[in-house]
Amino acid sequence: MNRLATAFAIATVLGFATQVASAQTLKAVKDRGGLLCGANGQLAGFGMPDPQGNWTGFDVDFCRAIAAAIFDDPSKVKFVPLTAANRFTALQSGEVDVLSRNTTWTMSRDTQLGIDFAAVNYYDGQGFMVHKALKVASALELNDASVCVQQGTTTELNLADYFRSNHMSLKPVTFATLDEALKAYDSGRCDAFTTDSSGLYGSRLLLSNPSDNIVLPEIISKEPLSPAVRQGDDAWQDVVRWTHQAMVNAEELGVNKANVDEQKSSTNPEIRRLLGAEGQFGESLGLTNDWAARIIKAVGNYGESFERNVGQGSPLKITRGLNALWTKGGLQYGLPIR
Amino acid sequence: MSDVARASPRLPPHRERRGLNAGRLVLQAALLAVVAGLIGAAGYNAAQNLAKAHIAHGFGFWNNTAGFDISQTLIAYSSSTSTFGHAFWVGLLNTLLVAGVGIVLATILGFVIGIARLSRNWLVARLAGGYVEVIRNIPLLLQILFWYNAVLKGLPEMRGSIALPFGGFLNNRGLFLPKPVFAPDFDAVVIAFAVGVIAAIGWRIWAKRYQARTGAQMPIVLPALAVIFVLPFAVFVVAGKPLTFGIPDMGRFNIRGGLEILPEFAALLFALTVYTAAFIAEVVRAGVLAVPAGQIEAAQALGLRAGTTLRLVVVPQAMRVIVPPLTSQYLNLIKNSSLAVAIGYPDLVQVFAGSVLNITGQAVEVIAITMAVYLGISLVTSLLMNLYGRTVVVVER
Numbered sequence: 022m023n024r025l026a027t028a029f030a031i032a033t034v035l036g037f038a039t040q041v042a043s044a045q046t047l048k049a050v051k052d053r054g055g056l057l058c059g060a061n062g063q064l065a066g067f068g069m070p071d072p073q074g075n076w077t078g079f080d081v082d083f084c085r086a087i088a089a090a091i092f093d094d095p096s097k098v099k100f101v102p103l104t105a106a107n108r109f110t111a112l113q114s115g116e117v118d119v120l121s122r123n124t125t126w127t128m129s130r131d132t133q134l135g136i137d138f139a140a141v142n143y144y145d146g147q148g149f150m151v152h153k154a155l156k157v158a159s160a161l162e163l164n165d166a167s168v169c170v171q172q173g174t175t176t177e178l179n180l181a182d183y184f185r186s187n188h189m190s191l192k193p194v195t196f197a198t199l200d201e202a203l204k205a206y207d208s209g210r211c212d213a214f215t216t217d218s219s220g221l222y223g224s225r226l227l228l229s230n231p232s233d234n235i236v237l238p239e240i241i242s243k244e245p246l247s248p249a250v251r252q253g254d255d256a257w258q259d260v261v262r263w264t265h266q267a268m269v270n271a272e273e274l275g276v277n278k279a280n281v282d283e284q285k286s287s288t289n290p291e292i293r294r295l296l297g298a299e300g301q302f303g304e305s306l307g308l309t310n311d312w313a314a315r316i317i318k319a320v321g322n323y324g325e326s327f328e329r330n331v332g333q334g335s336p337l338k339i340t341r342g343l344n345a346l347w348t349k350g351g352l353q354y355g356l357p358i359r
Numbered sequence: 360m361s362d363v364a365r366a367s368p369r370l371p372p373h374r375e376r377r378g379l380n381a382g383r384l385v386l387q388a389a390l391l392a393v394v395a396g397l398i399g400a401a402g403y404n405a406a407q408n409l410a411k412a413h414i415a416h417g418f419g420f421w422n423n424t425a426g427f428d429i430s431q432t433l434i435a436y437s438s439s440t441s442t443f444g445h446a447f448w449v450g451l452l453n454t455l456l457v458a459g460v461g462i463v464l465a466t467i468l469g470f471v472i473g474i475a476r477l478s479r480n481w482l483v484a485r486l487a488g489g490y491v492e493v494i495r496n497i498p499l500l501l502q503i504l505f506w507y508n509a510v511l512k513g514l515p516e517m518r519g520s521i522a523l524p525f526g527g528f529l530n531n532r533g534l535f536l537p538k539p540v541f542a543p544d545f546d547a548v549v550i551a552f553a554v555g556v557i558a559a560i561g562w563r564i565w566a567k568r569y570q571a572r573t574g575a576q577m578p579i580v581l582p583a584l585a586v587i588f589v590l591p592f593a594v595f596v597v598a599g600k601p602l603t604f605g606i607p608d609m610g611r612f613n614i615r616g617g618l619e620i621l622p623e624f625a626a627l628l629f630a631l632t633v634y635t636a637a638f639i640a641e642v643v644r645a646g647v648l649a650v651p652a653g654q655i656e657a658a659q660a661l662g663l664r665a666g667t668t669l670r671l672v673v674v675p676q677a678m679r680v681i682v683p684p685l686t687s688q689y690l691n692l693i694k695n696s697s698l699a700v701a702i703g704y705p706d707l708v709q710v711f712a713g714s715v716l717n718i719t720g721q722a723v724e725v726i727a728i729t730m731a732v733y734l735g736i737s738l739v740t741s742l743l744m745n746l747y748g749r750t751v752v753v754v755e756r
Contacts, residue, residue, distance in 0.1 A: 106713060110722050113414060134720040135414035155612070166612040167532060172709065173717025178426045181438035192613055193428040194623075196703045197713060205703065208508075209516045209531055210622070212612045252413045 046118050046250070046257035047091075047307050055097045058084035059117035062102025063200050065223035066331040066339075067123050076100045079330040080121040082320045083142060083248060087119065087264050089319035090312040104198050105173045109134050112249060119261055120249040123217065125175045130249075138247040139261040142323075144343035144352050146240035147179050148218040150225060153233050155212060160239040164189040169202040169211035171195070176216050179242040203227060213237075217244050222337045260306050267313040269355035270295055271322035273346055278321040281314055295358050302358055313358070323353060405723055420719040421447075427714055429705045431621050443715050450710030451732065457624060457706065458693045458736075461631040465692060466685075468632060469639025474669065476644050487640065494637035499695055502634055507626035507702040514622070517613065526606045527617070534620040535607040542601035551594040552587070559583035623704035627696065635692045642684045646677035675751065682748040689744065690737045697733075707732065 050056050060081055061068035068078040076098075085095035101117050112120045113135055123145075124130075126138040149168075151157045160183070170177050172195040184191040194211050196202040199220070206214040207228050216224065218240060225231045248265075250258050271277070274292050276284045285296050293299040297310035304310060320326050327344060328334045345351025409416040421444045428438045433452040436445055476487035494502070511531045515521060520530040528535040559582070566577040595602070607617025650673050658668040699706040700713060707729060716725040 106717055109717070109720055113412070113722075129718075130720065132413075133415035135409075135412040163612070165610050165615065172427075172714045177428075177714060178718065181426055181428045184428075185439050191428050193430055194703050195427075195430065195705070195709070195714065197700050197709070201701070201703070205511075208511050210511055 046254050047260060050091060050118055054092070055099055056084060056088045056091065056119070057117045058087075058098050058100050059103045059108055059111055059120040059122050060084070060100040061122045061199075062100075063198065064123060064220055065226055066219065066335055066337045067223065068100070068102075068121070070100075077330070079143065079326060080123060080248070082326045082330060083121045083265070084119065086268060086316045086320045086326075087261060089315045090260070090264055090267075090308055093309075093315050095319035105171055106197055109136065112136055112251060115251075118250070118257070123220065123246045124249055125217075125244045126247040126249075127175060135252045136249045137252050137258050138249050139258055140265040141245040141247045141352075142265050143219065143246040145217045145219050145244040145246050147176055147215060147242040147244055148221050148240055149237040150206075150214045150221045150234050151212060151237060152209075153235050157213075157237065160237045160241065161187060161189070163213055165192065166212040167192040167194055167210065168213045168215055169194050169196065169206040170215050171199050171202050172197060174216075175242070175244065180215055183241045199224065217246070219331060219337070219339055222339055223331075226336055256307060260308065263306060263356075263358075264316060265323075266356045266358065267295065267316050268320075268323040268326065269346070269353050270358055271313065271317050272324040272353075273348065273355050276317055276322060277325055278317060281317045285314065291358075300359070409723065415719070415721055416724065418724060420715075420721055420724075423719075425715070426718070429710060430703070431619075431624065431705050443719065446715055447707070447711050447728075450705060450707035453704070453710070454693075454696055454699075454706040454708075455736070457627055457631065457699070457704070458696050461628055461635065461692050461696065462689050464628070464632040465635040465639055465688075468636035469688075470643050472636060473640035473643030474647065476640060477647055491637045491640050494633055495641075499630065499634050500698055500701055503627060503630040503698055503701055506630045507623065510622050510626050510629075517609075520609070520614075526604075528607055528609070528614055531622060532613065533622055534625070535614045535617045536620070537604035537606050538616065538618040540603045540605055542603070544598045544601035547598050548591050548595045548601070551591040555587040555590045558586045558590075562586070621704065623699070623702050626702055627699050627704050627706075631692055631695060634695070635688055638688050638691070639685060642681055642688060643677070645684070646679075646681035647673055649680040650676045678751040679748070682744060682751060686741050686744040686748075689740055693736055693740065694733060 058081075060076065060078070063069060064078070066078055068076065068080045070076050081100065084098050084100070088098045089095040091097075101111065103111050103117070103120070103122055108120055108122055108124065109130070111117050119139075120136075123143070124138075125145075126141060130136065131138060149160050149163070151163075157163065163184075168180060168191060170180055170193055177193070177195060180193065181191065194202075194205060196205065199216065202216075203214060203224050205211055214221070214224070218236070221236050225234055225236070228234055248261055250261055270291075271281075274289065274295065276292060276295065281296070284292055285298055287293060287296075287298075290299065294302065296314045297303055297312070301310060303312040306312065309315075321329070324341075324346075327341065331337045331339045332341065341349070341351055343352050345353065347354040406416055422442050424439070425441050425443050425446045426438055427446075429436060429446065429449050431453055432449045433456065434445075434449060436449050472487045472490060475483050476491065478484045478487070514529060514531040517530050517532055520528040523529055523536075526537050562582055563579050566579050570576055605616045607614045607619075654672055654676065655668060658672045663672070696706055697708040700709045703709070712725055712729045716722055719725070
C-alpha cells in the first residue's frame, strides 16, 4: 500500500513539522547531485524501463533534459515509478522534484493540490480502443459496454461525462494501475479500453494480439500533458518551464543534437541567445549559460525527442498532429528566449 | 473439580480490592488531556501547513459532485448527481457486503476443516491438514489474483455464455440471475416470515423448558421448519404471488436486466473465505483440543454417539477458547477486504481512498476518514464478539 504509506507520511510530517520546505528545490537538487523524477513505469513511449533496466520515453527524456541543464549529465536522474494514485502525494511530500508522468493540466489540480504545471509538452486527448471482433466503428455505439479504465485519472471522469452527455449507459471496471486495466481488457473482461490517445497506441503494443484491436476515431477530451512541480518554488518552476521552451525553440531554429556544437558559432542572434553565446539567460535561471546547449546535446530538440520516443522512429508511430510546431499547423509555440 | 480449567474472565480477587480513588482519576484525566491535546495540535498544525502549501483542506469536498461511475452499487448512485459522500457510502456498503458474507462462509468452512483435521479418518485428517498448511502460507494478494484470473480465464466470454436454468447466464463478466421484483403485497410475506421465525424460536424455548421439567422430548426441527417456510408460503399464495422476475437478456455488449454478481466480488469472496477459513480451522482445532479428554470419555460412558458428543459436549466448551482468536480472524478478514483494489472491486478503499482521493487531492482527510471507518467497523465487530463470548463462558459453580 505505497499510497497509504506516503499519505500517512505526509500526515505525520505536516502534523508535526512547523514548516514545509519550499523555494529550495534547485539548490536541493544541486546539493544532492541528482534529480528525482516521478515517472510512469508502465507507459510505452512515455516512461518505461527497457528490458535492460534503462528508462526510456518522452517524459523520461524531459527529466534527462533538466538533469543535463543542471549537471551536464543526462544520467544524473533517479526515476521513481508512480501510479496515478500516489503521483500527487509523492510530489507534495517532496519524494520527487518534478512529476513528468503524462499528467493532465486541469484547474482543480492547479489550484487544489499545491502544485504548479510548467508547460504543456504534449497535447493529447482521450480515446477508446475496442476489440475488432465487436465490429464497432464509433464510440457512440458503445451503449451498455464495459470499459476498463484506470482509477483516479481525468480519464475516469471524462468517460462518465461522455457517456452521460450522449445518453449511453456505462459499465465501468476500474483498476489501480494501467497494467491491470489493460490485462483485464485483453482477457475479455471489458469491451473497450480508454486512456489518453497516446497511451492507447503504446498499450496496444503490449496486448497479446495487437492487430485484433482498433482505436476508435473519437477524441472525447482535451488532455494537455504537462510536467508538474510544487507550488511556491518559482525558481524551480522557471527551470522546468524553460527547459521545455528551449527544446521547442531549438526545433524552430533548426538546432539539433548533431549540429548543436557548430551552431554555437552561428551568426543568427536567436540561436546565439539560445545557446548562450550571448546574454546571461542561463545564469538568470540559476544554471550555466550553456544550459540549452547541454539539453540539446543530451536529448535533442523537441521534434527529435518526439520522433524517437512516440513518433515515426518508435513502434507507436504517432503523428505530430497537435504537437507540431505552430509554424506547421500545430500548437507547440516556443516562448522567446530574450 | 481441580482439573476444570479456570475460565472466569473476571480479574483476580486482589486487584478488585484496589478500586478507584481520586489520585488515579486525576492522573488518568491528565493523561487523556495530554493525548487529546497532542492530537488536536497535530490536526491544527496539519491544517495550517496544508493552507500554506495551497493544498485544499477541510471536508467541503463531501458535497461535491463525484463525476465517476462505480461498477457495483447497492444504493442508488449516478455519476452526474451523486456526491463524493454518496460514493463513500457505496464503497462502505460494498466492503460490508463482502466482509459480512465472507465472515459467514469462512466460519462455516473453517469449522468444518478444523473438526475434519481431528477426524479419526486418516485421509480426511491429512487432506484438511494439507489445506490448512498450503493456504496459510500463500500471501492473500496472490490468492486473490489467482481466483480472479482463474475465474476470468476459466469462464467463457459474453458471446459463449453458459446458459443456466431459469434464464441465468454465467460468463467472465459475472453471474447474471433473474432479478426478483417485489410487488407491494410482498410485505405481508416478509411479516409472515418474521412471525414464523419468532414462533419457531418461541417453540424451541418452550420445548426445552418442557423437557427440563418433564423429561419428554418434543420435536423441534420439523415444526420450526414448517412454521418458518410453510406459513410465509401460504401467505404468498393467498396474496396472489406478488413476485415476478426480471430476466437477464443479452444486449450487444452486455447483459441487461437481471441481478448481476461481478466476478471481482466472487473472486474476492472466495479468496477471503478460503484464506480466513484456514486460520479459523486452526483456531477451532485449538479450541476442541482444549476441552479436557475427561469430558469426551464421560460422554462416551453415557452412551452418546460421536456426532452428539461433538455437538452437545465438545463444541460448547470449546467455544470459550475459540471466541477471542476468532474475533481476530474476523477483524483480519474485514481489513483484508481492502485488497479489493488489486482486482477492481469497488470497496471503500478503492472508491474512497482511491478515486475520491485522487480527484480531490485531499489525502489527509480521506485517509483519516478511511482509517476511522475501519477502526469503527473493527470495534463494533469485536464488541459484538465479546458480548457473545460472555454467553459461552463457563460459569463457575
